[in-house]
Amino acid sequence: MNTPQPAAPPSTLDLFVAFSLVGLTSFGGGLSGRMMVEFVQRRRWIDEEAFLNGLALSQALPGVNVANLSIWIGYRLRGLRGAFASFCGMIVPSAAVIVLLGVLFAHLTQFPVTHAALAGAAAAAIGLSLAMAVTTVQRLRRRAFPYVVTVLTFLAVAWLQWSIVWIVLGGGCISVAVEYLRLRREARGGGG
Amino acid sequence: MNDVLERCVALAGVFAPLSIATIGGGQAIIADVQRQVVDVHHWMTAAQFVNTFAIARMAPGPGSLLATLIGWQVAGIGGAVTATIALFGPTAFLVYGVAHLWRRHPEARWALALEAGLRPVAAGMILATVYVLMRGLDGGWWARGVAVVSTVLVLRTRINVLLLLAAGATLLVAVASFAP
Structure with a gap:
């Protein structure tokens, strides 16, 4: 309620850059938490209640939660163009990085050690998914x-x-x- | 060139319907993505799919960018763009529409019912994802052990995810080098 609002809302470019930075610096989930810190507490672009409403909506609706939440925040701040800028900021730079990683690993697979390394990383990553399954089951009624x-x-x-x-x-x-x-x-x- | 175009159309056919089936996070659809990519279209083996999953997890941003990487591996840059738009596009319009309609207050009871009703479905889908990935995982009991230890670490500690992936990779490389 008492969160001071900035004089002017962010521009679409601000939105694109801010969402890009959050996306590019988040690994293995936890993106909604990062977005709350960045947009509610640090930049004070939206208040906490509006953010949490958007989060509940993003999780309730089908679609990738963080993409949904980016659209919601961007829309509230700058309408259609804001929604588009935030969504693209969240998706496009990280998508470019993932393709670069794909290119890198396509070259690395000629070494047998890469296969063992990827199996180990995959095993650890499956742990992330299983932890998420456990958390979701724990939150069932x-x-x-x-x-x-x-x-x-x-x-x-x-x-x-x-x-x-x-x-x-x-x-x-x-x-x-x-x-x-x-x-x-x-x-x-x-x-x- | 025609082959690439055909593959792009097939990628859109895989990911666009999954867009609306994505509930409770992108993890939920991976079992079905695996079924279609490996069993239906034979674009890669189960082991290659697990490797792709691992690479996607090393990248920043939403985990669902796995679709982008699969698209790239199946049909190059065109495939990456197609798969990304197919998975993220349809629901983006849906959310935009709802954000527009529910500008002031979301309809509380529907939002609550959606969340409570879809959560058990999402839980079952994520468990199926884990099951399918475990089956495709190479590295035997060592790898399965890493998965279990990783689960406990994620649930109990605030371990850095990249560190976790690097530790898993190092351990399996060590096992492969010393116990062939």
Whole structure:
């Protein structure tokens, strides 16, 4: 509430540069935390409540969360052009770096040691994914329904190898509908 | 040249539908990306896919830029651009539309229901990603051990991710050199 606002909102170029810097200096996730520090606390471009609203929305909607959040922040600050500049800043420079890394490793694969090194790095990176899975499971509601959905989704993807597009559209819609009805019931039951 | 164009069209066909299936972070779709890239299109082997995943994790920025790297490996620069736009484009329009509609206050109950309802689906998808990557992982029990130790370190400490990847790589190189 008391966060002082700057005199003028950032230009689209400011947005592009700022999002590029956050993207290029973040490794292995944690980007939304970095964005909060950078845009809410340091640059004070938006207040915390607006940021957290955008974060909740980015996580709720389909799409890559950090890309969604970049669009949300950019839109609030500079409309359509701001959304575009922030999105491009987050994606394009890092995409260029990843292609350069691809070129580098394409040359390195002629050495057998590269394969062992990549297997080791992949193993450590799988740990990042597994940690994320654990965190997501820990944040499930402590009821049977969400756990059943998780197990069924895992089996459908890993074992039956169904297309996840249909799993998200089918299973996701059912699961969201159940949660929506529960929230509505709770709001009524709680007198709200 | 025609082959490259065909591959770009196929890349768009893989990643554009996955755009709307990306829930709870980009990790969730990797099992399906692997299925299509390795089993359906035979663009790379399961081991090459895991290597690509590792390289993507060394790069800065969103983890979903894995799509860019796969696109580059499959069809060069055109493939990289196609895969990136296909994965990030459709939902960018969706989020822009919602940001525009919900300028003031997001519709709280729908946002909550979406989050609570999609989270268990996302959890199952991320677990499937881990399962699929583990199956394609070379390096035997040493590599699986690194994955487990890495999980614990990520959950329990604030270890630097690049350091973690470098440590895993060093360990497996050492194992490969001393215990062939």
